[in-house]
Amino acid sequence: MVRNETDERQVGVKRTVWRSVAALAGMFAFAFALVPLYDVFCKVTGINGKVDTTAQALVHEDVDESRTVTVQFITRSGSGLPWRMEAETRQVRLHPGQTSEVYFTFVNQSDAVSWGRAVPSVSPSTATRHVRKASCFCFEEQQLQAGERLELPLVFQLDRDLPPEVGTVTLVYTLYPIEGRSEPLQADVQTKQGEEA
């Protein structure tokens, strides 16, 4: 009787332990799964101005001429990249639904090739979801040869659902170096040139 009970207990303990270990493994995996989930969540809600870094199709909808929105462009430099980055236009005024194209200049002021990435951010965060970028230098990493100067476009539109109280949208780009890619592989250089051609 006593024997049986202890055996039963041992079986029960074993079962509980395995279930707990399974739950643990699941939660550990969940922590890592939260990283992409968070990105999706940000995309949907526009938390802290984190924006989509893939191209979106422009929508040809009627331009809403009843309102004009100011779009500001701000560029900032993170540390460790000898580049100058400037918006050719500091701000534009446009109607929701209208497509706009602005250019940004990048100059590598050092005598070595280097890689950089412009990290985009949008304010106010409620506007994030309503900025549609068809083409942006922020979608991919950029490479500049020593002394190279590059003009890159940003093609975007504001969708018509932009909340009516938003009158100004600020697009901020912060330039950061890409670590460990100061000496690019030859293949990379060729692909890049191929793309440009």
Add this chain to the structure above:
Amino acid sequence: MWEVIKSVLAAFLGVQREQQRLKDFEKGNPVAFIVTGIVLAAVLVGLIALVAVLAAG
């Protein structure tokens, strides 16, 4: 089913008559209570989110 939901809701509020609780624990299937609890918790989350979305306008 309705009985189970009622019991779980009572548990959410933290009020339950002793007799009802004893009844639940004697004949109720624990899995049914746990599943109902999780579903109702999810409903609660949805409800708070809905109120938040409505309040944000």
Add this chain to the structure above:
Amino acid sequence: MRTLLVWLAGVLALVGSSQVALARGWNMPVGVSSLSGEIYGLHMTIFWICVVIGVVVFGAMFYSLFRYRHSKGAKSANFHENTTVEIIWTAIPLLILIGMAVPATATLQKIYDPSDADLDVMVTGQQWRWRYEYLGEDVSFNSNLATPRAQINGEEERGEHYLLEVDDPLVLPINRKVRFLFTSDDVMHAWWVPDLAVKQDSIPGFVNENWVRIEEPGIYRGQCAELCGVDHGFMPIVVHAVEEEEFDSWLAERKEAAAEEAMGVDREWGMDELMERGEGVFGSICASCHQAEGQGAPPAFPALAGNQQLIEDADWHIDTVLNGVSGTAMPAFRNTLNPVELASVITYTRNAWGNETGDVIQPSDIAEQLEE
């Protein structure tokens, strides 16, 4: 019995202290912005609700402790549940909470108002100072702690605004909506001025937004509110709120001064004037990490005095100051200091504390390199 009296005294002290709490300096300031008064009101409403609940709950508790003492021969009753009572004390707090949530939601909606502002200011946190840029106005400056280290170390008497004073305060107009864009160059900071009821994190790589409409002119002080490293306690914020006309003329003056400074770039500068200017820039910008005598604080902050790489390689030195070093606390100063400041501080560090290179770096050379 004595125990109970002390407890009662404690409760009375609590109620008493809540009265004291209404006095200025013990409580949240009412503030001077269009929303700060509302936030203060919300704070006081919840506070008094808590006080009332506290008096009722603690009252019932101390009454029971006093009335049903074992030492006075109390016999315990035998009840241990009552569904009606339990439903009531679940429902009442729920109603109170809903009552609190309604005004809180209304205030929050007002805070989240993205409508157009009259003035946009970009606020950048940097270890350990704030940088302000008036967007579209070509006016920008750094705002450093102005309290001398001697006061902090107790070698001098502390002034009235000890640790809450800066060299170049943020100047804002009253009665205009000012939009802030917050970001950071390195770690997270938080910009907080209690009187304006604005607290927002500044996050590297991202922008955050908030706004204020100040209703009374005056000087308002605040501090960084997010641990950001060694000198987190030493990066205050000072806001001068002035009348609209005064603000316009101040802004025009600053624009003119900036233009004048830009003119100075082209002329040839002498060693002495660069050294003098450089010492000032070093003191306010560099000394918090690299220390007053350039001795640094390794391993995080390398020494500059006697630094062989710095002495031997001027180009590397200039590149480091202009572009920073990624993955370290050394930021890029290309956009935050002007060519005169850059040239003078580089000249200074190449010639101070026994770094006798004799190099004179001209502002025009720096400007050329920046505009390449």
Add this chain to the structure above:
Amino acid sequence: MAPKVPPQPILEQSSTAAEAGHGHAHHAPPKGILRWLLTTNHKEIGSLYLIFSLTMFFIGGIFALVVRLELFQPGLQFVRPEFFNQMTTMHGLIMVFGAIMPAFTGLANWMIPLQIGAPDMALPRLNNFSFWLLPVAFGLLLSTLLMPGGGPNFGWTFYAPLSTVYAPPSTTFFILSLHIAGISSILGAINIIATILNMRAPGMRLMDMPLFVWTWLITSFLLIAVMPVLAGVVTMMLMDINFGTNFFNAAGGGDPVLFQHLFWFFGHPEVYIMILPAFGIVSAIIPTFARKRLFGYASMVYATAAIAILSFLVWGHHMFAVGMPLVGQLFFMYATMLIAVPTGVKVFNWVATMFRGSISFEPPMLFALAFVVQFTIGGFSGLMLAIAPADFQYHDTYFVVAHFHYVLVPGALFAILAGAYYWLPKWTGHYPNLRLSQWHFWLSVIGVNLTFFPMHFSGLAGMPRRIPDYALQFADFNLASSVGSFIFGFSQLLFVAVIVLCVRGGQKAPARAWGDYTDDLEWSVPSPAPLHTFETPPTFHRPAH
């Protein structure tokens, strides 16, 4: 807290303890240090946990006193800001992971088998292992203070990128020590769940268990759910620092705010991990000294479960200032406010238990009553902090410091002290010295309130937390806090004296040390509890209604 267990198992007879014939089943335990190193006995491991946590409590306390010493008056007098930051960080880490959590685990080890009528924990060897991980973890953590660049200096919340790109070189060791401490907690939690679910005395159903067991069961589930998330976060940090990933680094396409979301997804349930077992202890003590059954046992269990579930939905209230969208802000505000309901139910139940009781004021009761009052004060400031627009003004100020210290010191810590006084007669067979206990209590209450109450004012008046020096208008508040902290800190030496005296002798306690008003099983074994109890499971008798 260190009862000296008799070196040889003394098998005293009692109505429910082992039959004498079972004695030979145990090998004579090894002597000296090896005995403690290899012990698999839940009581001995419980004592080890409690001694360890008391040691950590004093180390973390010394760090806190360094902080308070520096803040005694404006200016930098005793330590430099870099060391100050290490002290605040280490104080937080040691108190949370080294003092409060192991203290509850120690009490669980000692009391859960006794309260459910089990002979030991379900996995005794694992139990030994999970304890000995702790000295390793905290030895490693403390050693970082001596490494070049110093120990962790980024606050116990270690927000990236201050804790990654800008961290001292010792951070890798900090991460390792958190991993080890985390594994220890997880193993402890598995053991507790396995014990509670499988080892109960015949006839004892879940809803018959004492509330301390219930709260620990729920706490263990929380631990299993969130400690892996903490492990995940610090692993990501480790990878960011050493392997070039960019989870939290904006420069590489990561997001520093993601760190905070992940951290607080762990961190908020962690707060409840540190308070739920306290609810259990207080729910055992108040009925005993009010000589009346606990009011609303079922609603206490449900409220605990409700708090645990809600704790997963409120992490965002730590981040109201990071710039969440309005909907997120509102969601977290509403969810946080809801927690006040089950928490309120608990407080009301305790008060209702006292109502029409027959109350006496022995030391455990004093600490439990102080817990109820002061925890509630912490709850009130928590409710204020939940209101997002007002939180913009409270966030990261001393108001927050006051709030969580009220919840954790006169809250969690007082409950641990209450539990220690309550069970000391069971552990040692002697009552704690009454006069010394009362001195300990009153000095603690005065010290704790003098320390933390003025922090409400300095925070509201505008003093940010984690600063080594402050503006002159905060000087009086800080002076009071510093004086209070020294009173509180030194009065804890009285507690050590009480324990030492209690282990060595004192008034003998009977099996039912606090009278017949509690049915919990631990009071059915003799005092001191013999090394082996309930080798034959007792039969559980449900109290008559």
